[in-house]
Amino acid sequence: MDHFLYRNGELYAEDVAIAEIAAEVGTPFYxxxxxxxxxxxxxxxxxxxxxxxLVCYAMxxxxxxxxxxxxxxxxxxxxxxxxxxxxxxxAAGVPGERIVFSGVGKTRAEMRxxxxxxxxxxxxxxxxxxxxxxxxxxxxxxxAPIAVRVNPDVDAKTHAKIATGKSENKxxxxxxxxxxxxxxxxxxxxxxxVGIDVHIGSQLTDLEPFRQAYQKVAELTDALRADGHDIRxxxxxxxxxxxxxxxxxxPPLPSDYGALIRETVGHLGCEIEIEPGRLVAGNAGILVxxxxxxxxxxGRDFLILDAAMNDLIRPAMYDAHHxxxxxxxxxxxxxxxxxxxxxxxxxxxxxxxxGRDMAAVEAGDMVAFRxxxxxxxxxxxxxxxxxxxxxxxxxxxxxxxxxxxPTLEEMLNxxxxxxxx
Ligand code: LLP
Numbered sequence: 001m002d003h004f005l006y007r008n009g010e011l012y013a014e015d016v017a018i019a020e021i022a023a024e025v026g027t028p029f030y031x032x033x034x035x036x037x038x039x040x041x042x043x044x045x046x047x048x049x050x051x052x053x054l055v056c057y058a059m060x061x062x063x064x065x066x067x068x069x070x071x072x073x074x075x076x077x078x079x080x081x082x083x084x085x086x087x088x089x090x091a092a093g094v095p096g097e098r099i100v101f102s103g104v105g106k107t108r109a110e111m112r113x114x115x116x117x118x119x120x121x122x123x124x125x126x127x128x129x130x131x132x133x134x135x136x137x138x139x140x141x142x143x144a145p146i147a148v149r150v151n152p153d154v155d156a157k158t159h160a161k162i163a164t165g166k167s168e169n170k171x172x173x174x175x176x177x178x179x180x181x182x183x184x185x186x187x188x189x190x191x192x193x194v195g196i197d198v199h200i201g202s203q204l205t206d207l208e209p210f211r212q213a214y215q216k217v218a219e220l221t222d223a224l225r226a227d228g229h230d231i232r233x234x235x236x237x238x239x240x241x242x243x244x245x246x247x248x249x250x251p252p253l254p255s256d257y258g259a260l261i262r263e264t265v266g267h268l269g270c271e272i273e274i275e276p277g278r279l280v281a282g283n284a285g286i287l288v289x290x291x292x293x294x295x296x297x298x299g300r301d302f303l304i305l306d307a308a309m310n311d312l313i314r315p316a317m318y319d320a321h322h323x324x325x326x327x328x329x330x331x332x333x334x335x336x337x338x339x340x341x342x343x344x345x346x347x348x349x350x351x352x353x354x355g356r357d358m359a360a361v362e363a364g365d366m367v368a369f370r371x372x373x374x375x376x377x378x379x380x381x382x383x384x385x386x387x388x389x390x391x392x393x394x395x396x397x398x399x400x401x402x403x404x405x406p407t408l409e410e411m412l413n414x415x416x417x418x419x420x421x
Pocket of ligand 1: 060061079102202276277278318374375
């Protein structure tokens with residue numbers, strides 16, 4: 001459920017007409033609903049009610065400071081994967097003890113920043129990383145709290161580019177070697193083992209892979225405890241999928257996911273961490289674009305938008321589907337059309353949808369891409385020298401620009417021409 005609905009014949013974000021925002025900021029832009037973000041966070045929080053837990057929002061999904069501040073203010077922890085995300089979390093007021101640091105390639109500088117600034121735990125993914133973290137912690141005279149990310153060799157049954165839990169993926173250490181790696185960790189003076197971490201992939205629409213992974217984690221918990229490790233926390237990762245279309249896909253709800261967690265690891269008495277990103281932010285954001293031209297091609301019509309693959313890369317990168325709807329509500333019995341929906345970037349990959357049936361629109365109209373709140377703005381680039389597009393946050397009848405569109409001059413000023421040229 002989200003808060004982007006038609007009202008009085010036009011699309012609204014909560015109580016604000018999209019057209020009103022467009023008149024102020026111009027198209028294209030991202031628009032987020034605070035009520036939807038809040039609702040989705042609470043669904044996870046409530047799904048784990050009665051179990052000691054922390055919902056660590058995976059900031060990579062949408063990391064604007066305003067979004068991080070909103071979620072942090074509700075009590076969310078953060079899952080960060082870079083020094084940049086760590087800095088954002090802290091700048092948005094999230095205390096270090098609510099931040100977990102994930103990622104396969106943390107640098108020593110990033111480790112130092114987090115250890116100095118405060119950190120709940122590092123999810124370490126290899127022995128060399130463990131050694132580096134141990135060295136940095138010893139230098140600083142502190143102990144780094146760690147969970148080892150194990151790779152359970154489970155098929156997440158999702159798009160190959162976002163599956164992470166198979167043995168051929170670069171993530172984690174093979175679960176079969178976990179006892180040995182924990183033994184090594186326990187021997188390192190600069191480390192304190194606090195738990196186990198697992199994350200098997202993103203956009204999972206079936207609970208079965210989670211079940212398999214979490215059962216393996218439960219068995220490993222018993223084995224590690226028998227080896228004398230104090231396993232008190234389980235970080236179960238993110239990955240629960242969202243419906244990208246209104247019709248066929250109905251992924252499991254956070255409450256079903258919570259029940260599965262209880263069933264598989266509830267008896268262990270561990271504090272549970274989860275790292276949802278997409279489900280929190282995905283349906284809380286839309287991308288609004290203007291129609292530049294409707295071009296008739298051979299046997300097909302192209303809808304040429306002012307948004308392009310640099311603004312939303314998901315269709316080009318993962319063949320992802322986003323529902324695309326007119327901002328003006330089509331009246332009953334309105335004329336339908338079939339479009340190839342494309343952006344202005346000079347490559348064929350800049351195609352959002354092929355042969356998409358929708359209500360007919362004209363140049364000057366606006367359309368909205370639904371479910372674009374996660375992995376939308378954060379994956380944008382300035383390819384073709386198209387400035388990053390603005391982000392807007394709506395709450396009730398108020399809206400605010402939470403990232404302004406840079407002027408062309410600002411964009412150009414980031415480059416410099418050497419004096420010797
Ligand atoms: N935790 C870890 C360690 C992760 O690697 C990820 C996502 C998450 C949590 C959050 O997963 P989520 O709940 O959002 O599924 N750009 C791709 C998605 C990449 C996901 C990467 N890792 C896309 O647009 O589909």
